[in-house]
Amino acid sequence: MSLHDDAVLVLKGYEDQDELRQTYLGHLAAHPDGMWKACHAGHVTASALVVDPEHGRVLLTLHRKLRMWLQMGGHCEPGDATLAAAALREATEESGIPGLTLLPGGPVRLDRHPIPAPCHWHFDVQYAALAPRGAARVISDESLDLRWFTYDEVPEVADDSVVRLLEGTRARL
Numbered sequence: 001m002s003l004h005d006d007a008v009l010v011l012k013g014y015e016d017q018d019e020l021r022q023t024y025l026g027h028l029a030a031h032p033d034g035m036w037k038a039c040h041a042g043h044v045t046a047s048a049l050v051v052d053p054e055h056g057r058v059l060l061t062l063h064r065k066l067r068m069w070l071q072m073g074g075h076c077e078p079g080d081a082t083l084a085a086a087a088l089r090e091a092t093e094e095s096g097i098p099g100l101t102l103l104p105g106g107p108v109r110l111d112r113h114p115i116p117a118p119c120h121w122h123f124d125v126q127y128a129a130l131a132p133r134g135a136a137r138v139i140s141d142e143s144l145d146l147r148w149f150t151y152d153e154v155p156e157v158a159d160d161s162v163v164r165l166l167e168g169t170r171a172r173l
Contacts, residue, residue, distance in 0.1 A: 004028060004035050006082045007044055010106060010125065020110050024123050034123075037075045042112075042121030046086035047073020048102065048129040049165050050095050052148070053173050058166060059137060060158060061094055062145035069149075069158045071165060073124065074142075083107075087127040095131075095146065096138025103128040108168040111161045128169040 001009075011024050024044070033039040049071040050059040060069040072094035073087065080086035084102055091100050109126045139146045151170065155163050 003076060003080055003083065003086075004032065007035060007125070010083050014107055014110070017110050020112060023112065024110060024125075027121075027123060035076050037119070040118050040120065042119060042123055043075070044083070044123045044125060045073060045075055046080075046083050046090060046125050046127070047071050048087040048091035048100075048127040049108070049162070049169055050091055050097065050100065050129050050131055051103070051169055051173070052131045052135065054133070055148075057148045057150050058154060058169075059095055059097075059131065059146065059148055060154070060162070061140075061143040062147070064142055064144050067144070069147075069162070071126065071162060072129075073126070083125055084127060087125070088129060091127075091129045094140050094142055095135075096140060097131055097135045099132040099135070100129040101132075103130060103169065103172055105172060108172065109161075109165050111165070113161065126165050126168075128165070128172065 028034045035044050063070050072091040074090045076086045107125045108128050111124045115122050137146045154166050
């Protein structure tokens, strides 16, 4: 099964945000290359909010280009077998934490946001990843900083999309 096919199955099984979900499915139906950065109409991305429920905190990255506190995530790569695998790979690479596991139940949220030309949209499929006990973070080249924030601190530092992702994650925990 291709990554494109996996994304379609994941989105068909996702039961929330119906209008936005249909937008994602329409994009993928119209763009066989819609999983890849080269698709200038927009492309699917995969992200994961790294959560430490035991300590009531999340790990956010200060994105090098955007200069915003965000969840880990990014572009799908040819070696990604599934959308979930892409989200887990991104979370592991950007956090430096081995042993992350995705929260069961598939994506937590969808978030479509504009990006600078030549592309137009990121169709982000957002998961949550559980940090193992004693997880030690390592800042990657993609980050200016990497920091744990308590659940209550997130609205003070992050945008609404991250806050909604945290809310959805906490509802699942």
